[in-house]
Amino acid sequence: MLPPRLPEVTTAACLFFIFLVPLAAAGLALMNVGLGRSRSAGHMMMASLTALAVAALAYFICGFAWQGFIGGPGHVLNLSGKNWDWIGAEPLLLRRLFFDGSYASLTALFQMLCVGFAALIPLGSGADRWRLRASCLSTGILAAWTYPLFAHWVWGGGWLAQLGVNYGIGNGFLDVGGAGSIQVMGGLTALAVTWILGPRRGKYSADGMAPAIPGHNVVLVLFGCVLALVGWIGLNSAGAILFTGGELSGVAPIAINTMLAASASSFTAALITKIRFGKPDASLTANGWVGGLVAGSASCAFVNPAEAVVIGSIAGAVVIFSVEWLELRMEVDDPGGSISAHAVAGIWGLLALGVFGEIQRPIWNVAGEPLAPGANGIGSGQWLAQLIGVATLLGFVLPLTYGLNRLINRFYPYRVSVEGERQGMDLHELGAGAYPEFVTHTDEFLPR
């Protein structure tokens, strides 16, 4: 049975880890800014801030009510004698939540930050052409409906978490640090938004060429990577404590695995780009770093460091080839690399937990008595539980988020006008550029 209140030391540590999570969001925002054009830099940062704000408000209004928490009330469907918990049943506006250090209050705080983080992911894909108000509307839908629904299934004791208890499929779908609930969710929304927006003007020419449009500030991108690492350690540690019943003694290996997965992934990405292009590519290496963080977050509590390195290395390669395949073959213009680094790497991370994960302690991911390690027999199908989770993301979340975003786009077009795109999002939507002094004056080049 889940304790109604965590021990005080664990609560304090958990709060500390939760407070690190905004650093991951800050890192991602900086990366999105750096990978976009300079004439849209201020707009991107503004969009990041508003996405965080809208996500928090939407989650406060109804998101938490529908997501709930492990052991909380939920709407249950009875299918062939088994209860499928499919959506939370908390009151709206956090009304029955007591901020007394209880498990529910910690979950609400953590999730409010996580949903904002997920909302930042599509911004990188829509860079240089996604209108500010449209991105706010899309964020509202994500934070109020799509995210809480899936997060309830995984982190709220929903039917995916119940797969182990109900059907003996491993320990149910597991996702320690949100590779599925946050990253793949955000990455698939990014894919939907990119499809709806279409590519930036000049990205694909009639002669079949796809010229690279480089980001304007690689320093911001790489600094964002370092900030993201700190945030991710908090994210994975808090997730392990809250959603799998992990103990504080397990935090050090989680941090080590997080660091190793990111390192291996970025190293692989740098190596591949060096071999293919002659020099390591900074922005692709940054995408590899994030891909490693994402892939490692699903399994960080259940693998050893060597396995984390393998997971990260594969993630780095997957991200690089995915970026190229999406951009050149599928004509998906994703300036921030969000689809590859978050959705594709996240899916790999979820599957990797099924392949490499070794569960040696009871997992608290559903209400009631936790399953003992090996309760469903050795090798009893954790990989199958992970496959079912991935199938749910692709077969349910993607069409849902695409449909909802298309609906909004019908009434409030997502894409900025041709003139706005030419002028830059900063001037067109905000009325001022991010770098007002960043102007080349012709008289500076005149001989004096």
Place this chain on the structure above:
Amino acid sequence: MKLVGFLMLPAGWFLVLAAIVLFASLPLRATFVLAGIAVEMLGLFLAFRSHLIPREEKR
């Protein structure tokens, strides 16, 4: 093609759900789950293909 692709995604997912409810043995369940994912992959491929940019719209 776009509609078919997006209909195949949930169709594959329903196959996965059906496999969980209908079958008890791991191999049978796994086979149907993999079949469901294969349907989803086909749907995803069609969705990608349907979003390729027509030549006349490239600029």
